[in-house]
């Protein structure tokens with residue numbers, strides 16, 4: 557069987573280095589808020605090119621903490637609106653509603669699957685405080701037009717960068733395009749830990765200080781609590797693993813590009829819509845390779861019968877989830893078409909030619 561993602565194989569690429577670092581943490585007797593996290597944060601700052609990075613427990617918390625910090629700083633308050641793509645993963649929406657802010661959903665572009673920037677202005681009201689952009693599937697969404705729009709209306713641009721670490725727009729890395737950015741190091745992400753992990757990056761020192769305090773019980777000094785915070789820290793073990801893997805991220809994203817180019821050159825099935833290659837290859841790190849077809853479920857079943865595992869990102873849009881009854885009556889035709897037709901093929905830095913050839917031949921001979 558060709559797995560959708562072979563995490564064992566991905567992590568074994570760095571076995572010796574990771575095991576040595578894990579042993580070091582184990583023997584150090586220091587497991588939280590220590591040197592490993594400090595070192596990883598410093599290396600992430602350097603990699604992204606931003607001023608501050610704060611390790612947190614996961615990607616959802618990274619986004620929650622950014623919004624919570626803006627509320628503590630008086631930049632947002634309960635009931636304010638945050639614009640967000642309708643087809644995002646539910647975590648983006650949860651981060652908004654957890655802070656008693658209101659998500660305002662905007663349709664994506666059918667070609668890029670990212671928020672349609674031309675539809676944002678119509679969604680802005682007197683209560684809008686931020687635009688949360690999501691670099692979905694690993695593709696950058698950004699433009700001068702978006703920047704100007706945010707500036708004109710005094711809005712923060714928050715990046716959900718869970719899927720696009722390493723991507724760049726005009727030489728600037730995702731995570732350094734907006735005012736603040738949330739990262740996820742969930743094991744299956746392009747930079748994956750051996751468990752949960754996340755980070756916030758920002759050039760805003762006041763925001764960084766507030767996020768850091770909020771992630772540690774709202775405390776800047778032990779047993780002194782300025783805010784009603786959370787416990788959301790990146791632990792030393794995960795930071796050590798991430799610090800090793802960060803060195804290889806660019807090379808691994810490059811391998812993903814090779815896989816994608818091979819797919820794009822060789823998948824020829826007329827009923828399959830392939831993802832669109834950006835003009836600048838650095839604008840996509842291919843967290844997911846998502847194709848579209850009217851007979852999605854049939855194709856997925858056929859691939860499974862032929863030993864190829866695929867996934868759907870995502871089967872149900874967030875506003876159709878039981879968790880959001882107040883949003884269930886909304887309708888976004890482009891979003892719904894995407895959820896009905898998308899299928900993610902295996903893509904990773906450890907796939908070999910034989911696997912790719914088998915996937916391509918199997919797909920091209922469907923029906």
Ligand SMILES: *Cc1c(COP(=O)(O)O)cnc(C)c1O
Nearest residue numbers: 614615616645647718740741742
């Ligand atoms: C993975 C993901 C998250 C959440 O990250 P976790 O680390 O799983 O909490 C948020 N947004 C998007 C778009 C994601 O893909």
